[in-house]
């Protein structure tokens with residue numbers, strides 16, 4: 420496969436929108452040296468073949484925030500192109516009363532009300548997700 424075609428292939432990404440009973444959403448901060456360093460995001464990451472989307476979601480969630488998603492539902496699937504890569508995000512939503520999470524990778528973490536997410540520095544791909552959460 421040529422380099423150009425590889426660049427055009429979207430990376431398959433799963434993300435978890437974890438919402439507590441107050442309508443707050445968990446955000447983690449992308450670490451230095453990574454794509455979109457310093458931006459806030461939903462926990463998640465790349466799907467690793469041959470795992471399913473839900474297996475990837477569970478693995479990423481356990482790895483990053485030590486949380487096992489309960490009954491996650493698919494909120495939206497979207498594709499976004501950044502200057503250096505294209506991602507396809509499979510966005511899962513999970514509502515939990517008082518989820519106990521832990522920053523396993525020592526990343527900064529905040530709970531932020533869903534109605535105020537537009538004031539946070541989030542990746543451009545996440546705009547559609549924020550709009551959906553506030554419908």
Ligand SMILES: Nc1nc2c([nH]c(=O)n2[C@@H]2O[C@H](COP(=O)(O)OP(=O)(O)OP(=O)(O)O)[C@@H](O)[C@H]2O)c(=O)[nH]1
Nearest residue numbers: 432434453454455460461462463464465506542544545
């Ligand atoms: N986890 C997460 N990733 C997101 C979100 N929005 C968004 O555009 N992405 C993009 O999806 C990709 C997630 O990949 P990743 O976190 O596993 O990989 P990475 O960039 O840290 O790189 P690496 O694991 O190769 O070092 C990144 O390019 C990231 O910028 C989001 O809300 N959560």
